[in-house]
Amino acid sequence: MLKNMNVPFHALSIGILFLLGCLGCSGNSDNTTRTTITKDTVSTMPPRICDEPLPWTTQTTSILVGDGTQASCTEDALRKAVAGGGYIRFHCGVDDLTISIPKEIEVNQETIMDGEGHVTLDGGGITRIFQVNSTLSIRNLRFQNGAAKGKDENGGAVSGGWRSKLEVIGCIFENNSAMGSGGALSVGTGSELTVVGSRFLYNKSGYGGAIYSLWSPLHIVNSEFTENSTLNNGGGGAIGTDGALDPAYRAEETVGGVVEICGSVFQRNQASGAGGSAFIWVYPPDKIVIDRCTIQDNVLSKVDGGIAMGGGMRLSNGEITIKASSFLSNIAGTHGGALSLDCEPNCTITNSTFFNNQVLDGYGGAIFGNKLRVNNVTFANNLASGHGGALFGGEDWILQNSIFVDNKAGNPWGQAYSCASTGTGNNVLQWVGEFKGAGSDSCIPGAFVADPLIASPADNGGPTPTMLLSESSPALQKGTNCEPLDQRGNVRDTLACDLGAVELP
Numbered sequence: 115m116l117k118n119m120n121v122p123f124h125a126l127s128i129g130i131l132f133l134l135g136c137l138g139c140s141g142n143s144d145n146t147t148r149t150t151i152t153k154d155t156v157s158t159m160p161p162r163i164c165d166e167p168l169p170w171t172t173q174t175t176s177i178l179v180g181d182g183t184q185a186s187c188t189e190d191a192l193r194k195a196v197a198g199g200g201y202i203r204f205h206c207g208v209d210d211l212t213i214s215i216p217k218e219i220e221v222n223q224e225t226i227m228d229g230e231g232h233v234t235l236d237g238g239g240i241t242r243i244f245q246v247n248s249t250l251s252i253r254n255l256r257f258q259n260g261a262a263k264g265k266d267e268n269g270g271a272v273s274g275g276w277r278s279k280l281e282v283i284g285c286i287f288e289n290n291s292a293m294g295s296g297g298a299l300s301v302g303t304g305s306e307l308t309v310v311g312s313r314f315l316y317n318k319s320g321y322g323g324a325i326y327s328l329w330s331p332l333h334i335v336n337s338e339f340t341e342n343s344t345l346n347n348g349g350g351g352a353i354g355t356d357g358a359l360d361p362a363y364r365a366e367e368t369v370g371g372v373v374e375i376c377g378s379v380f381q382r383n384q385a386s387g388a389g390g391s392a393f394i395w396v397y398p399p400d401k402i403v404i405d406r407c408t409i410q411d412n413v414l415s416k417v418d419g420g421i422a423m424g425g426g427m428r429l430s431n432g433e434i435t436i437k438a439s440s441f442l443s444n445i446a447g448t449h450g451g452a453l454s455l456d457c458e459p460n461c462t463i464t465n466s467t468f469f470n471n472q473v474l475d476g477y478g479g480a481i482f483g484n485k486l487r488v489n490n491v492t493f494a495n496n497l498a499s500g501h502g503g504a505l506f507g508g509e510d511w512i513l514q515n516s517i518f519v520d521n522k523a524g525n526p527w528g529q530a531y532s533c534a535s536t537g538t539g540n541n542v543l544q545w546v547g548e549f550k551g552a553g554s555d556s557c558i559p560g561a562f563v564a565d566p567l568i569a570s571p572a573d574n575g576g577p578t579p580t581m582l583l584s585e586s587s588p589a590l591q592k593g594t595n596c597e598p599l600d601q602r603g604n605v606r607d608t609l610a611c612d613l614g615a616v617e618l619p
Contacts, residue, residue: 159284159311160338163377163406163577166310167335170251170281172226178205187233189215199223199248204233215260218242221250229255237261237271237290246274251281262292262319268326269300270319277304277360285312292319295354296326297342303329304360313338314352320345322354322393323383327373329357336377339391343384347417349428350393351383358400358432370399370432377577380409380426387421388454389428390414390444396432398458403435406577409452410442416475422447423482424454425471434461438601440578441468441480442571448476449506451496455483462487465601467581467615468504469571472497477506477534479521484508486537490597491516492581492614493532494568499524502534505557511537513558515593517566517614518544533557541593543613564588566614576602580616589613 177195179202180187187206195202196219204211212234218241227250237243237260244250252272260271267273270290274280280301287298294300297317301307307327314324314337323342325332332355339352348354358371373394380391390412394402409426416422425446429436434457441452451471455461461483468480468491476482479496484507493504493516503521505511511533518532531546531553544561546553552563567584574580580601583589589612596611606617 160313160336160377160379162311162336164335167308167333169253169283170226173201176201176203178203180205183207184209184211187211187213189213193219196221196225197223199225202227204229206232210234212236214238215241215243218245221246222248224249226251226253227255228253234258242267242269242271242273244272246272246278246280249279250274251283252285253283254285256286256288257290257298258288260290260298262294264293266294268292268294268296268319270297270317272299274301274305274307276302278302279306280308282309282312284310286315287312287317287324288315290317293345295319295321296324297322298324300326301328301330304362305330307331308333309337310335311337313340314342315340317342318345319348321348322350322352323385324352325354327355329360331358331371332373334375334378338378339380339383341382344386347386349385349388351385351389351391351412351414352380353392353394354389355394355396358396364397368399370401371396372401372403374403374405375407376405378407380407381411383412384415386415387417388414388423390425390446392427393424393430394427395430398432400432401435402429402432404429404439405437407439408442408578409439409444412444414446416447421449424450425473426452428454429461430456431458433457433459436461436463436466438465438578438603440466440571440580441471442579443470445471446473446476449473449478450482451479451498453481453483454478455481455486457483457485460485460487463491464489464597465599465615466491467571467579467601468493468496469581470495473499475499477502479503479523480505482506484510486511486513488512488516489514490593490600490611490613490615492568492616493517493521494519494581496521497524501525501530503531504533506530506534509535509537511535511539513537513539513542515541515596515611515613516543517568517589518542518557519566519568520545520547522546522548528554530555541613543589543592562592568614574602574616576604581614582616583612583614583618585618587612587618590618
């Protein structure tokens with residue numbers, strides 16, 4: 115059973131939350147933090163968990179907005195600088211400055227803009243701030259109260275048009291909105307969107323509360339998404355996508371596009387229908403990668419009394435990889451408290467923790483989905499009102515070196531507390547304290563029955579919260595063919611490792 119269950123996990127507040135996600139992020143970098151951008155209640159930017167891509171190259175000379183005084187840094191001065199493109203900086207004195215934008219500014223030339231942590235651009239709740247028709251890199255700026263007010267308009271703060279390029283580094287987006295998609299950012303078909311070390315707070319839209327990308331690769335590294343939401347029963351509380359590759363290239367492309375998220379936190383986002391924090395939809399052979407992320411306390415409501423799939427995330431229609439991530443206390447109205455997965459051809463989940471996720475009226479307390487390939491994963495205290503306290507979705511599951519402990523299903527027959535179907539695999543431990551045994555319906559034939567003596571999630575080192583086994587746990591050294599590193603990044607003996615996501619030192 116779980117130890118110390120009376121300690122609330124919410125004590126891991128924003129100041130110590132851990133972040134992740136992205137294909138090709140080649141390992142942990144140092145956990146140094148960035149200076150806050152401007153007046154904000156949180157004193158640091160997100161930790162650097164994943165390696166960050168090199169910023170676009172800037173020109174040697176820069177164009178200055180302002181003459182050293184705040185009075186000179188006007189919307190008109192900014193608009194004139196953007197019209198010429200190039201490397202734009204702000205010369206506005208040492209104090210923080212807010213520039214009101216009464217009408218959106220078009221970016222038609224390749225532009226790099228750096229606010230150096232002192233400049234806020236404010237749309238006043240009446241206008242989008244930037245419309246990008248070319249290439250734009252925005253750095254160390256704050257965007258607030260941007261609004262795309264038309265019925266189908268996207269990108270409340272910044273909207274990238276067809277085949278645009280958008281780079282975002284060290285920015286804050288707060289209280290932006292769009293009646294269409296992407297409350298803070300959006301890009302159109304054939305574009306590129308890269309987000310590094312940025313924060314998205316209280317943004318909202320019809321789909322993808324903070325970010326929307328259409329038929330474009332999306333890369334998010336070391337960023338935070340807090341309390342973003344959708345309007346009018348929309349999906350994807352923080353992120354919504356539709357494809358990862360321009361259809362014009364799809365016929366000749368054999369690899370596909372990629373949506374990759376590394377080192378990022380998604381917390382307290384809300385949506386309806388699909389994806390409490392993210393609804394990521396791609397098309398084969400596109401890929402989705404979630405790496406070293408924390409997805410916590412997101413809520414997904416039913417659409418007009420219908421379905422609600424993926425309280426944490428709904429990831430659909432591609433090859434999906436999830437690694438070294440924690441899904442904690444997410445809620446779905448119907449299926450998949452943490453995740454709803456549509457795997458094409460399959461979904462690989464390794465070194466991850468699923469704790470205290472729940473489904474209010476349906477199946478799969480942790481995961482709803484088939485074609486799962488699971489190795490060194492911990493499922494604990496997840497709850498489904500129907501079947502599959504941890505897993506529901508089919509029999510094409512390969513489960514290895516994993517722990518299922520104190521998951522529960524609310525059906526009146528006491529069935530499928532852990533898994534709603536029996537997959538294949540080896541070295542799976544099942545335990546339900548209520549029954550002092552495995553409960554009903556084994557996850558694999560011959561599952562190992564024992565109390566794993568595992569602690570509640572905590573900061574145990576590494577990029578994401580984890581659950582440690584006790585020194586007397588029967589799950590120690592019971593695994594074979596394990597992942598070479600555990601969820602914290604520690605080396606395992608792959609021939610005789612501990613079950614679950616964490617290797618005991």
